[in-house]
Amino acid sequence: MRTRLVERARDGDDVAFAELVDLDGDLCYAIAYRILRDVERAQDAVQQAFLFAWRELPRLRDPERFSPWLYRLVVNACYEEHRRYRRWTTLHSVLPVDGPSGSDPTLSVDDRDTLDRAFGRLTPEHRAVFVLHHHVGLPLADIADVVGVPVGTVKSRLHHATRSMRAAIVADSQVASMEARPA
Amino acid sequence: MTASRDPDPILAAWLDEGPSRLPVDTCRAILVATRTTRQQRRQRWLPWRTSMLAFTRVAVAAIALVIVGRLGLGLFDSSPAPGDFAGPLDTSAWTTYISDRYGFSIGHPADWTERPGDHTWSLANDSDWLTSASEGFQAPGHTVLATAWSVPVKPGTTDAAWIQAYCEIVTTSCAGLADQTVPVTMDGHPGSLVKFVEDTQAFILVGDRMYVVAVWEPDSDPRTASYGGAVRLLEGYLSTMHLLPGSDAVHTGLLDPGSYTDFAVDQDIFNVAFTVPSGWSWDGRALTKSAGNRSVAASISFYAGPVDVYADPCRWSGASSATRVQLASADALMTALGAQLARDPSPPVDRSADSLTVAGNWPGKAVNLTVPAELDLSSCDQGQFRSWGPDARLRVNEGAGEHDLVWAVDLQGNGVSVPGEMLIIDAGTFPDTPLDVVAEVDRILASIKTGHWR
Numbered sequence: 162m163r164t165r166l167v168e169r170a171r172d173g174d175d176v177a178f179a180e181l182v183d184l185d186g187d188l189c190y191a192i193a194y195r196i197l198r199d200v201e202r203a204q205d206a207v208q209q210a211f212l213f214a215w216r217e218l219p220r221l222r223d224p225e226r227f228s229p230w231l232y233r234l235v236v237n238a239c240y241e242e243h244r245r246y247r248r249w250t251t252l253h254s255v256l257p258v259d260g261p262s263g264s265d266p267t268l269s270v271d272d273r274d275t276l277d278r279a280f281g282r283l284t285p286e287h288r289a290v291f292v293l294h295h296h297v298g299l300p301l302a303d304i305a306d307v308v309g310v311p312v313g314t315v316k317s318r319l320h321h322a323t324r325s326m327r328a329a330i331v332a333d334s335q336v337a338s339m340e341a342r343p344a
Numbered sequence: 345m346t347a348s349r350d351p352d353p354i355l356a357a358w359l360d361e362g363p364s365r366l367p368v369d370t371c372r373a374i375l376v377a378t379r380t381t382r383q384q385r386r387q388r389w390l391p392w393r394t395s396m397l398a399f400t401r402v403a404v405a406a407i408a409l410v411i412v413g414r415l416g417l418g419l420f421d422s423s424p425a426p427g428d429f430a431g432p433l434d435t436s437a438w439t440t441y442i443s444d445r446y447g448f449s450i451g452h453p454a455d456w457t458e459r460p461g462d463h464t465w466s467l468a469n470d471s472d473w474l475t476s477a478s479e480g481f482q483a484p485g486h487t488v489l490a491t492a493w494s495v496p497v498k499p500g501t502t503d504a505a506w507i508q509a510y511c512e513i514v515t516t517s518c519a520g521l522a523d524q525t526v527p528v529t530m531d532g533h534p535g536s537l538v539k540f541v542e543d544t545q546a547f548i549l550v551g552d553r554m555y556v557v558a559v560w561e562p563d564s565d566p567r568t569a570s571y572g573g574a575v576r577l578l579e580g581y582l583s584t585m586h587l588l589p590g591s592d593a594v595h596t597g598l599l600d601p602g603s604y605t606d607f608a609v610d611q612d613i614f615n616v617a618f619t620v621p622s623g624w625s626w627d628g629r630a631l632t633k634s635a636g637n638r639s640v641a642a643s644i645s646f647y648a649g650p651v652d653v654y655a656d657p658c659r660w661s662g663a664s665s666a667t668r669v670q671l672a673s674a675d676a677l678m679t680a681l682g683a684q685l686a687r688d689p690s691p692p693v694d695r696s697a698d699s700l701t702v703a704g705n706w707p708g709k710a711v712n713l714t715v716p717a718e719l720d721l722s723s724c725d726q727g728q729f730r731s732w733g734p735d736a737r738l739r740v741n742e743g744a745g746e747h748d749l750v751w752a753v754d755l756q757g758n759g760v761s762v763p764g765e766m767l768i769i770d771a772g773t774f775p776d777t778p779l780d781v782v783a784e785v786d787r788i789l790a791s792i793k794t795g796h797w798r
Contacts, residue, residue, distance in 0.1 A: 175378050182374055186366035194362050203363075204370040211374045212381060216486060217473075219383050220542065237476050240462050268357045276358045282650070286463075287734075296359045309469055317735050323355075328666075330351035 167224035170215070178215055185228065186211070188297070189235045195292040196239040196285060198277065206238035213238070232297075232307045236289045243285040272330070279329035283322050290315055291322035381485065382567070433571060433580030442588070443479045444615070446494040448531075448555065451584030452481040456490075464628070465493040471513040473543070473560045487567045490581060494555040496597070503536060503549040510547075510556075517541050528579060530555060531586045537578060539563055544574040546582055552597065557581050598625050603791075605700075609646045614755055614767045616646055617700065619791040621784050631788065633781055640742050641777045642785050647739065649752070649766035651732040653680035657687070657715075657741070658724035666733065674709040674752035674766060681731070681750055687713040697753040697767070699795040706767075706794065708753035717745040717775070731770070739770055748772050753794060767794050 163184065169177035189210060193203035213234050221230055280288065286308070293304045301319070305312045438451035441458055446465075452458070459480035470477040470493075478491035497506055504521075511518040521538060528537045528546050535548030535555075545558040559574040559581070561567055571577035605617040624633050635641035652666035660666065678692035690712035699705035713731070715721075721729050721744060731739040731748065741748070751769040769792065771785050 173383055175375070178378055179375050182366075182371060186371055186374075187364060190366040190370070191362070191364050195359060200363065204367060207366060208370055208374055208377070212377045212486060215378045216381055216383055220473075240476055241459065244460070244462055268354060268361070272354055273358065273361075276355070292359070295355065309475065311469070321734050326355055327351040330354055 164224045167227040171218045171221060182211055185231060192292055192297060193235055193239050195296055196288045197242055202242045206242045210234040210238040229306050236308055240285050275329050279326050287318045287322040290318040294319055432583060433576055435580050435584050438584055447588050449586050449588060450492055450581060455484050457482045465495050489560045492557045494553050497552055497554050503547055506554055507547050528582055530582045544578050546578055609648050609767060614648055614794055615796060617793040618788055620788055635778050635781050641774060642781050643772045644788055645770045647737045647768040649768055651737055652734050653732045654730050656685045657729050657731055660730045661725040674754050677752045678709045678711050681711055681713060686716050689713050695751055698793045700793050706753045706755055708751060710749060710751040713748045713750060715741045715744055715746040719744045745775050746772050
């Protein structure tokens with residue numbers, strides 16, 4: 162069904178494209194938000210990605226490859242958003258408007274703050290790989306396809322990003338543990 | 345938090361937080377934009393692959409659509425066709441864009457949007473129009489995309505061979521390229537403009553570097569009609585293009601002796617200028633010189649902080665072995681390096697750096713470190729002795745006994761940099777590096793100026 166929609170959209174059917182937006186928009190937005198950690202910039206990135214997808218869709222030779230192609234557009238749009246704002250902004254910790262809003266008991270306010278700061282220190286390239294693997298669950302080869310780098314580079318980025326995020330939690334835990342220790 | 349908690353569930357929970365539904369307003373904006381944006385059409389339906397009856401139906405329908413469309417606009421469209429224009433495109437009101445990354449300046453229509461490249465283009469990874477490696481220029485409404493970049497080629501490679509190899513990666517129809525090629529010039533250098541089926545691109549080989557400018561439309565595409573077609577538009581771009589003297593792109597490889605002022609460090613965060621004597625090469629990260637049996641007898645590398653300083657440069661792969669020197673001063677970097685295992689650090693000393701106009705403008709610190717002379721580097725993790733990372737900004741020492749002068753310069757303020765960003769310079773030599781080369785290292789270091797002058 163999706164392939165047929167892509168073929169119709171490729172031929173200029175904007176109704177079919179609207180259905181694709183309906184099908185893929187949520188995941189694209191989830192990816193963009195998690196890379197950028199900012200609601201408005203994520204919306205801008207998704208909008209740019211879909212507009213570019215519509216315009217360039219006739220060049221997509223294989224409709225089966227629509228999803229990785231679209232994810233690539235989203236990731237590239239996120240890079241552009243990040244580049245545009247990186248010199249003037251610090252990490253935004255905008256709370257989600259329709260998500261669990263931090264109700265997960267696994268997470269404390271300190272956890273969020275620690276992870277937000279650690280994530281903010283990653284490059285957008287590392288963030289993209291981290292999100293596509295840990296949140297979307299894509300295999301490494303698929304991530305390489307999406308971000309346009311060799312699998313070895315994906316492995317390296319994923320290793321670095323995951324290690325940095327884990328290290329932030331561990332370091333924070335050790336500090337908290339020492340502070341809690343009686344004198 | 346307690347020390348006993350497993351980080352992975354915390355990470356998963358943190359990632360799961362956040363919005364999961366595309367807002368209705370954004371969805372609506374996409375759909376409105378879709379209806380007002382024309383698609384980039386390509387020639388996918390070849391008539392000889394279609395039955396005559398079907399082809400006739402398609403042709404009749406197409407003609408009817410054209411007539412209806414033009415009647416819908418009121419009268420027959422008066423938009424210009426490529427042949428309606430005489431002479432070159434007027435570029436006098438164009439805006440100039442400077443690409444330090446690729447070593448050229450280029451103009452673009454003033455109402456087009458710049459989309460600077462965010463990494464260095466490579467044939468293996470970036471051979472498609474979607475790549476964000478190239479410098480991009482988008483017409484209003486994203487109707488036309490032009491991009492430009494450059495890439496080093498193997499010495500001896502001809503432009504025709506490179507274009508053929510490139511074509512076979514980016515498109516499906518590469519037969520008879522010569523018939524689709526017309527000569528062009530860029531900044532006095534001869535090149536080739538190729539009219540591909542789907543787009544229009546120009547290739548200019550200067551020394552061992554290929555410069556490429558692309559308009560991602562075929563010449564006949566109506567979106568470029570107001571410029572006289574894609575070829576005329578591309579020729580307009582080429583007429584505004586100039587190579588930058590002294591840029592890293594132009595001078596990757598062996599450098600001529602002299603002064604260079606346009607080297608950008610790590611995606612243009614800082615610029616550095618220096619003067620080199622003969623025999624020094626630039627690889628985009630480091631100046632190097634060979635001597636004796638060593639391919640790298642001396643090196644001067646440039647990095648933009650922040651970096652991960654490894655507590656043990658030989659055993660660096662453990663998850664907790666790196667200290668992130670993030671948004672901190674040069675002092676913090678000196679402290680972290682001084683605490684590395686087996687580096688025999690000197691006490692850090694103040695060492696300021698010059699800007700282009702002011703001596704000692706930037707405060708800084710320097711420290712001397714060594715790699716243990718008896719160390720077998722193959723015994724280190726992955727055979728590497730790492731002063732710092734991450735992978736994108738990796739300092740791997742070349743061998744046992746190497747002596748490093750690490751000089752960290754704080755470039756803060758001025759509205760461009762993020763406070764606390766650092767330029768890190770690492771000058772590496774060996775006990776057997778000839779004294780005259782060591783002296784050259786000192787002279788290059790003394791000539792360095794830095795800042796943000798792009």
